[in-house]
Amino acid sequence: MNNPGEINKKGTVIRLLKMLVRFYPVMVPLTLFFIIFNAVASSIPAIFMQNVISLIESSWQSGDWNGVSTQILGFVSILATFYVLSLISGFAYNQMMAIITQGSLRKLRINMFDSMQKLPISYFDQNNHGDIMSYYTNDIDTLRQLISQSLPQLLISGVTVLTIFIIMIYYSVWLMLVVLVGVFVMLKVVRRVGGGASKYFIRQQTSLAKEEGFIEEMMHGQKVVKVFCHEEESEKAFDELNEQLFKESEKANRYANTLGPILNNIGNVIYVVVTIVGSALLLFNVPNFSISGLAFSISIVVPFLNMTKQFAGNINQVSQQINAVVTGLAGAGRIFTLLDVEPEVDDGYVTLVNVTEEDGKLIEQPQRTGIWAWKHPHEDGTTTYTKLAGDVRLEDVDFSYVPGKPILHDISLFAQPGQKVAFVGATGAGKTTITNLLNRFYDIQDGKIRYDGININKIQKSSLRRSLGIVLQDTNLFSDSVINNIRYGRLDATDDECIIAAKLAGAHDFITRLPEGYNTQIDGSGESLSQGQRQLLSIARAAIADPPVMILDEATSSIDTRTEQIIQQGMDALMVGRTVFVIAHRLSTVKNSDVIMVLDHGVVIERGSHDQLIEEKGKYYQLYTGAFELE
Missing domain, CATH: 3.40.50.300 (P-loop containing nucleotide triphosphate hydrolases)
Structure with missing residues (x-):
C-alpha cells in the first residue's frame, strides 16, 4: 500500500473535485456560485466607504450639502441589499454543502465497501485490519472536514483576497505595493512554517491509523492478552505508538499554532506601514497612481486601511486552512489508494447453473432443482453442460x-x-x-x-x-x-x-x-x-x-x-x-x-x-x- 505521505496532492485535489461534481453535477456549481458571490459581497463595503467619504469630503470643501443625505441613504440601501443577498447566499451554500458533504461521504463509503468486497484475500492477509477500519473512521472524518469546512473557507478567502487586490489596484498602486511587500513576507513565512506543519500533519495521520489498528487488535485478542498476562507488554507497545502519535501531533500543532500569531503580527505591521505611507503621501501631496485616476485623498487612505486588514486577515485564513487541507488530502489519498487496489481478477466463463435431466440430457432451469451443472460456452458458439459431480x-x-x-x-x-x-x-x-x-x-x-x-x-x-x-x-x-x-x-x-x-x-x-x-x-x-x-x-x-x-x-x-x-x-x-x-x-x-x-x-x-x-x-x-x- 502506498504511504499516505507520498500522495500526489494536486492529483488528489483534482480527483476529489471530479468526484464531487460526478455525485452532484448541478448542486456543486450552484454552491460554488453562492460561495463566490458571498466572498465578493464581503469585499464591496470598501467601495461604498470610499464613495461616502469622497462625497462628504467634496461637500465639506465646497460647502454644498444639498442632497448629500439622499445620496448617502442610496449608498446605504445598495449596501444593505448586498448584505441581504450575501446572507441569503451564505445560508444557501451552507445548506447545500451539508447535503453535498454527507451525501458524498455516504456514496464514497458505499464505493469503498463495494471495492473492498472485490479485493483478493491476499489484501486482507497483508494489511492490518485496524488500519483498514481507519479508512472508514479517521480518514472519512478528515475528508468530511475538508469538504464541509476547509475547501469552502479556502475558496471564500481566496476570492476575497483576489477581489480586494483588484480594488486596491483600482484605488492606489503605491499603497498596493506596500501591501504586496508585506504579503511576500507572509507567504515566505507560510511556506517555511506551513510546510513543516503539513509534513507532520501527514505523519500524524499515518501514526493515528497505526494506533487505531493496534487498539483493534488488542480488543480482538483481549482474552489471549489476559491469559498470558501480557498486559504490561501491551501497555508498553501502546505507549510507544501513542508517544509517536504525540510527537507527530505536537510538532504539527506547534508549527500550526505558531503560524497564526506570526501572520497576525505581520498583518498589523502592514497596517501600520500603510498608515504611515498613506499619511506621508497625503502630507506631501504625492500624485496618485492608479487605474481609477482618482486624486490621492483621505477617501482613498481610510478604505485602503480597512482593505489592508481584511486582506491580511484572509491571507491568514488561507494559511490556517492549509493544514486542514493537507490532513484532509492525506485522508483522501489513503481512501483513493484503497479504491485503486486491483480487484480480484476473474476471467472465468464457465458458470454453475440449475438443470434437470431429461432423456439423458441436461436442461438448464431458472429455478433451483437440486441438480447442478457446469455451463461451458465454446468459441464455436456451442455450449456444453457437465453435471457437477465433485471430481x-x-x-x-x-x-x-x-x-x-x-x-x-x-x-x-x-x-x-x-x-x-x-x-x-x-x-x-x-x-x-x-x-x-x-x-x-x-x-x-x-x-x-x-x-x-x-x-x-x-x-x-x-x-x-x-x-x-x-x-x-x-x-x-x-x-x-x-x-x-x-x-x-x-x-x-x-x-x-x-x-x-x-x-x-x-x-x-x-x-x-x-x-x-x-x-x-x-x-x-x-x-x-x-x-x-x-x-x-x-x-x-x-x-x-x-x-x-x-x-x-x-x-x-x-x-x-x-x-x-x-x-x-x-x-x-x-x-x-x-x-x-x-x-x-x-x-x-x-x-x-x-x-x-x-x-x-x-x-x-x-x-x-x-x-x-x-x-x-x-x-x-x-x-x-x-x-x-x-x-
Whole structure:
C-alpha cells in the first residue's frame, strides 16, 4: 500500500473535485456560485466607504450639502441589499454543502465497501485490519472536514483576497505595493512554517491509523492478552505508538499554532506601514497612481486601511486552512489508494447453473432443482453442460505466497466423487494452502487444478465457491438471529430448511434452549455462545448450502469430545455422496478417510488409507503410534 505521505496532492485535489461534481453535477456549481458571490459581497463595503467619504469630503470643501443625505441613504440601501443577498447566499451554500458533504461521504463509503468486497484475500492477509477500519473512521472524518469546512473557507478567502487586490489596484498602486511587500513576507513565512506543519500533519495521520489498528487488535485478542498476562507488554507497545502519535501531533500543532500569531503580527505591521505611507503621501501631496485616476485623498487612505486588514486577515485564513487541507488530502489519498487496489481478477466463463435431466440430457432451469451443472460456452458458439459431480484433481501444482519461498511443490492428488480425503502434517506443511487454492483465494504458479475435468481457472470464482462448502476452525458469525446466521449459507432457504440443517449438524437441541430459540439475536463475536455451539452453527450453515464438495479445516478442533460425538453422526450424514477434504488433528476424524495425504514442507510424502499407511510404518505410523494428536 502506498504511504499516505507520498500522495500526489494536486492529483488528489483534482480527483476529489471530479468526484464531487460526478455525485452532484448541478448542486456543486450552484454552491460554488453562492460561495463566490458571498466572498465578493464581503469585499464591496470598501467601495461604498470610499464613495461616502469622497462625497462628504467634496461637500465639506465646497460647502454644498444639498442632497448629500439622499445620496448617502442610496449608498446605504445598495449596501444593505448586498448584505441581504450575501446572507441569503451564505445560508444557501451552507445548506447545500451539508447535503453535498454527507451525501458524498455516504456514496464514497458505499464505493469503498463495494471495492473492498472485490479485493483478493491476499489484501486482507497483508494489511492490518485496524488500519483498514481507519479508512472508514479517521480518514472519512478528515475528508468530511475538508469538504464541509476547509475547501469552502479556502475558496471564500481566496476570492476575497483576489477581489480586494483588484480594488486596491483600482484605488492606489503605491499603497498596493506596500501591501504586496508585506504579503511576500507572509507567504515566505507560510511556506517555511506551513510546510513543516503539513509534513507532520501527514505523519500524524499515518501514526493515528497505526494506533487505531493496534487498539483493534488488542480488543480482538483481549482474552489471549489476559491469559498470558501480557498486559504490561501491551501497555508498553501502546505507549510507544501513542508517544509517536504525540510527537507527530505536537510538532504539527506547534508549527500550526505558531503560524497564526506570526501572520497576525505581520498583518498589523502592514497596517501600520500603510498608515504611515498613506499619511506621508497625503502630507506631501504625492500624485496618485492608479487605474481609477482618482486624486490621492483621505477617501482613498481610510478604505485602503480597512482593505489592508481584511486582506491580511484572509491571507491568514488561507494559511490556517492549509493544514486542514493537507490532513484532509492525506485522508483522501489513503481512501483513493484503497479504491485503486486491483480487484480480484476473474476471467472465468464457465458458470454453475440449475438443470434437470431429461432423456439423458441436461436442461438448464431458472429455478433451483437440486441438480447442478457446469455451463461451458465454446468459441464455436456451442455450449456444453457437465453435471457437477465433485471430481477434484491437482496435477503437479506449485505455489508460493512470496516469490522464492515455495509452500507447495509438485503436489498431485485426486478426489473422486463421494471420497473423503484427509490432509495430515505439521503446521506449515501446506494443508490449509491446498484448500485456499481450491477456492481460488490464491492462484497457483504452475500445474493444474481440474474440477469435473474443467480447469478451475476457466470457472467463474462465484460459481466455483458456490459449489464448495467450507467449515473453518475460526467461526465467523454475524450480528443477526441464529436462523439468519444459518441461512447465510443459502439466502433463499426457508425456515424449515434451516431447522433441518441445524438438526443435521446437531445444533437443534441447544438452539431450542436459547431464550428465543432460532430468533435469538447474537452479536458478531457470538460471546453468548460456547465455542462448540458457534462451530455447530457454522456446520449447519455449510449444510444448508448443500454443496457437492465440502472442506473441513479443523472443523472439530475447537469442540470438546462429547460435542464431537454429538455431531459426528450429523457430519457423516452431511458427507454422504459428497467429496470431502478434511484437515484435522484428531485421529477420529482422519482414520475413516478414503485417502490420507501426509504432507511435509509442501510435499506429499505418503498417501493411502489408514490401514495402508499403518502397514508402511512411515511418518503417519509414527504420528499414529506416538500421539493421539497428529500435530
